[in-house]
């Protein structure tokens with residue numbers, strides 16, 4: 466494990482948060498909105514490329530000793546590190562997503578961490594998108610809705626690994642009383658929703674809403690939860706009810722406000 470010094474803290478902030486996979490897209494979105502709000506410890510196997518808040522631990526999440534060390538003094542973990550590719554092969558998701566996630570949960574319990582927010586995925590339930598239901602279910606007039614109580618129906622081995630991560634979270638909550646929220650993230654893109662991609666527009670998560678959602682995961686009280694992580698898109702087949710009720714998630718963005726890459730309506734239109 467390599468520890469890279471960062472700017473000294475001038476005051477102690479409310480909570481210490483370990484962010485795994487900090488160098489990636491979701492980590493960038495979270496830090497873009499919340500860098501000043503917490504005492505951050507960032508972890509990634511890739512070293513940082515620019516200025517980062519807090520301290521940065523260069524480590525692999527499958528390295529139990531390094532993860533245990535990184536967990537010391539931490540209140541909340543946001544666990545993003547893993548192979549994010551829907552087409553990722555089994556050996557990679559087995560190592561990075563399943564073994565790595567088990568290592569993170571185990572170390573969190575050992576260190577007395579209060580809460581873990583786990584980055585799950587739409588691909589854990591991707592096979593609800595059957596030929597009969599699509600593409601209609603991606604459109605605003607269709608009322609087909611998944612709410613997080615349904616069983617996983619993964620659309621690939623990556624989705625299987627995310628369902629496994631959710632189940633690991635269930636186990637560590639039931640057995641050790643760890644608070645766990647699994648966020649089934651939709652499609653995170655910066656600036657505007659995916660273009661010419663109905664499915665991606667229906668499950669768009671803006672950077673701003675992403676940061677706010679994980680802020681709520683840090684702040685809210687919960688036992689074990691599965692919520693969907695998307696913006697408040699007119700077209701949607703994932704319910705936001707649980708995220709709103711349990712986390713007080715209040716998304717600001719909506720893919721319907723965009724025409725291609727242009728915002729065409731006011732945020733509250």
Ligand SMILES: NC(=O)C1=CN([C@@H]2O[C@H](COP(=O)(O)OP(=O)(O)OC[C@H]3O[C@@H](n4cnc5c(N)ncnc54)[C@H](O)[C@@H]3O)[C@@H](O)[C@H]2O)C=CC1
Nearest residue numbers: 486488489490491510525526545546547549584586650653
């Ligand atoms: N970007 C999206 O739209 C979505 C992302 N997710 C999940 O969110 C998480 C983050 O995704 P992105 O930021 O998009 O991916 P990314 O590839 O941009 O970031 C992942 C980060 O994790 C690190 N990492 C991977 N394996 C690691 C390991 N074994 N040890 C330490 N670090 C490791 C990588 O170096 C990378 O910086 C992933 O778990 C992904 O499955 C889920 C649904 C949608």
Ligand SMILES: O=C1O[C@H](COP(=O)(O)O)[C@@H](O)[C@H](O)[C@H]1O
Nearest residue numbers: 549550551586587588651652665
């Ligand atoms: O879980 C993930 O989902 C998003 C959206 O899936 P896609 O099949 O519409 O691309 C994906 O972009 C991301 O890489 C992945 O981690």
